[in-house]
Amino acid sequence: MQFEELVNELARRMTDGSFISGTISQSRTKSDEVKRVKVKPIELKGELHIQFEYQYERVLQHENIHSGDVRGKLKDLLERFKQVHAEFLDEKIHVQLSKKFKVMWKSDQMHSKKVVDLSHNRKKQYLLDETTPYPFLIRLGVQSPDGKVKKQKYDKFRQINRFIEFIDDSLAHLPKDRTIRILDFGSGKSYLTFALYHYLRIEKGLDIYVTGLDLKKEVIEECQQIAKDLEYDKLEFLVGDINEYDKENAVDMVVTLHACDVATDMALARAVRWGASVILSVPCCQHELFSQIQSPELQVMLKHGLIKERFSALATDSIRAELLTLVGYETQLLEFIDMEHTPKNILIRAYQTGKQASLEAVQTYEAFRDMLGAKPFLEKELLQSRHLSLNEQKK
Numbered sequence: 001m002q003f004e005e006l007v008n009e010l011a012r013r014m015t016d017g018s019f020i021s022g023t024i025s026q027s028r029t030k031s032d033e034v035k036r037v038k039v040k041p042i043e044l045k046g047e048l049h050i051q052f053e054y055q056y057e058r059v060l061q062h063e064n065i066h067s068g069d070v071r072g073k074l075k076d077l078l079e080r081f082k083q084v085h086a087e088f089l090d091e092k093i094h095v096q097l098s099k100k101f102k103v104m105w106k107s108d109q110m111h112s113k114k115v116v117d118l119s120h121n122r123k124k125q126y127l128l129d130e131t132t133p134y135p136f137l138i139r140l141g142v143q144s145p146d147g148k149v150k151k152q153k154y155d156k157f158r159q160i161n162r163f164i165e166f167i168d169d170s171l172a173h174l175p176k177d178r179t180i181r182i183l184d185f186g187s188g189k190s191y192l193t194f195a196l197y198h199y200l201r202i203e204k205g206l207d208i209y210v211t212g213l214d215l216k217k218e219v220i221e222e223c224q225q226i227a228k229d230l231e232y233d234k235l236e237f238l239v240g241d242i243n244e245y246d247k248e249n250a251v252d253m254v255v256t257l258h259a260c261d262v263a264t265d266m267a268l269a270r271a272v273r274w275g276a277s278v279i280l281s282v283p284c285c286q287h288e289l290f291s292q293i294q295s296p297e298l299q300v301m302l303k304h305g306l307i308k309e310r311f312s313a314l315a316t317d318s319i320r321a322e323l324l325t326l327v328g329y330e331t332q333l334l335e336f337i338d339m340e341h342t343p344k345n346i347l348i349r350a351y352q353t354g355k356q357a358s359l360e361a362v363q364t365y366e367a368f369r370d371m372l373g374a375k376p377f378l379e380k381e382l383l384q385s386r387h388l389s390l391n392e393q394k395k
């Protein structure tokens, strides 16, 4: 087979409906910044395209080429790279090109049980791919060096992937003309902090600056070292208490993942104070309301410790959502991860709108809070910073 025939054959097979995926690798020049190109079919606006994913040292770039124009793109790539692996429904092929463009073609016949998946977002289920080795996940012990997610870390892998999906969905609410300032409060071992940095900065190439804050000095020092080793220069880790963190004037996005008890409320209060456009928060254990709640109307429920605990957690998140709405956020409580994987499965998503709360909305909140006998930490913080004004204060 001649080089031109190879290009024609690959272009034909990649666009005839049987192509599953492929990889083009082994650059002819050492200086080529693209290490490998992953290829797959996708459907865009009802038409078949081939997606080329260029893998650089630290960045991924995507290019979607209409099926009619694939030949030219393949020709360019096969002039730059010497190896092609491709999987089709009936065959796996391996192509090796020599220095002088001599073609060696090997194929294995097979009957794949796979189906051709053309959905553009088939990867969206996991924005961090399960088989790609990510340096930060390897350093954090989530993946083994060959990119396999460790069994005992699989829940964490799912959680950060899910969280990143929510971050991805909120990008339209963030500034496009300047550095996006992001804070992760109670970052702990910082799986999420590293993952969001990787996704936004390295994969999407966005101009961001991220801070992870936590009380634990040793854990933060370890994160600082990893960030330094990976040359993540727009990511910093600080030791500190959320409630005393006064270094910023404005922050665009505040995230928390399982920040303990009222640490979540401290983070929400800070976010409101800075006028953060996006707040994404998965709360953790809940003790505050459990110790306050008293309600004759709810006695049938509250006399059972288990029910009281669950009810307190749900009421706390409802109060948080309501307070954020009252201070000008469009707020939703969403399922984070299904219950099978973690009982802490609610995510608070709040986008700033600046919309003023109505008198009735404030009254409804006050009535609910009084029915429970609650004195929420977040309410106190928002009153103190004068973002919240209640009807009872006006009397």
Ligand SMILES: C[S@@+](CC[C@H](N)C(=O)[O-])C[C@H]1O[C@@H](n2cnc3c(N)ncnc32)[C@H](O)[C@@H]1O
Residues within 6 Å of the ligand: 185, 186, 187, 188, 189, 190, 191, 192, 213, 214, 215, 216, 240, 241, 242, 243, 256, 257, 258, 259, 260, 263, 266, 284
């Ligand atoms: C359950 S861990 C979650 C860590 C991380 N976000 C994750 O999901 O892997 C909760 C973290 O919140 C931190 N934390 C609790 N209260 C805090 C506070 N007031 N200020 C800063 N960090 C706090 C703890 O030190 C702990 O590392």
